[in-house]
């Protein structure tokens with residue numbers, strides 16, 4: 001049986017969203033705009049997640065019942081040289097949020113994590129129960145995100161097992177939503193590819209890293225659905241159906257853009273292998289997350305909508321965003337090899 005968690009919330013307490021200006025943060029702004037509960041979105045200027053005091057200050061000020069952490073240190077290659085900062089933002093900050101959430105009646109912490117917590121230990125898509133790591137084979141970003149997941153789990157387990165009356169019957173929970181290859185309103189692979197269509201005739205794209213492209217808009221909508229339910233604490237793989245390589249994603253993006261009237265200068269997408277194009281941060285070849293547990297949880301709360309396939313979401317995104325995508329600026333990522 002499912003119930004609406006929103007009905008249990010104290011409507012005088014705002015929902016607090018960190019990461020206002022990121023892809024997922026912007027998508028959450030759209031999803032949450034008509035919510036009856038007040039929602040406060042915080043960007044870096046209002047709260048620097050590298051600063052624990054700043055996080056505690058805003059939590060104490062707003063006293064939220066629901067916290068959504070859509071902020072993260074996401075510069076995968078740069079993280080290799082900024083260990084301390086990446087761990088502060090991706091590990092310590094969510095731990096502080098978890099410490100706060102455990103002490104709140106019906107408190108909920110939603111936190112996003114990544115496919116990069118897995119390091120090619122298997123050839124098939126990963127379930128939530130599969131062992132992440134091994135840690136020494138993860139890139140620094142993956143290590144910091146995995147440590148963030150563990151900090152949240154440990155914090156909740158510790159207080160719930162402590163028998164401390166302060167935490168008994170709080171019914172607080174955490175939802176760690178692992179996702180992959182996110183695209184929305186911001187810098188992402190699809191926008192970069194589309195931008196290249198106007199000034200390149202050929203590009204090289206990695207064809208041996210496999211994953212599931214995920215729409216930020218859909219991820220945000222799924223997050224809200226999960227908050228507003230009795231889905232239990234845990235890790236969930238929130239990705240659409242299907243899988244592809246970066247090359248496969250680039251090919252579909254260009255085909256769709258050209259069918260929508262984009263300039264067709266880019267004709268040749270050359271598939272290349274990761275081994276020949278090393279990046280600062282090592283990325284897993286198998287980035288595929290299995291979504292069975294998430295789909296089961298959705299069906300148990302009565303979700304009857306059609307579960308999406310990544311291709312349909314990408315096509316819809318390109319159709320909606322084509323003008324913006326073609327204008328988008330430079331950024332640096334490891335799956336494009338120029």
Ligand SMILES: NC(=O)c1ccc[n+]([C@@H]2O[C@H](COP(=O)([O-])OP(=O)(O)OC[C@H]3O[C@@H](n4cnc5c(N)ncnc54)[C@H](OP(=O)(O)O)[C@@H]3O)[C@@H](O)[C@H]2O)c1
Pocket residue numbers: 019020021022023024025043044047048049050069070071072073074089111112113114115145178179180181182183186187
């Ligand atoms: N993008 C992907 O492909 C992908 C894949 C798997 C998982 N994820 C996870 O999904 C979540 C959302 O990703 P996204 O794509 O929306 O990321 P994004 O677009 O890079 O946004 C991250 C946000 O975090 C904010 N941030 C970074 N450092 C901060 C700090 N010290 N204090 C406050 N805010 C800070 C950034 O602020 P500024 O705007 O000021 O820089 C930015 O708005 C993250 O947890 C990420 O790890 C993403």
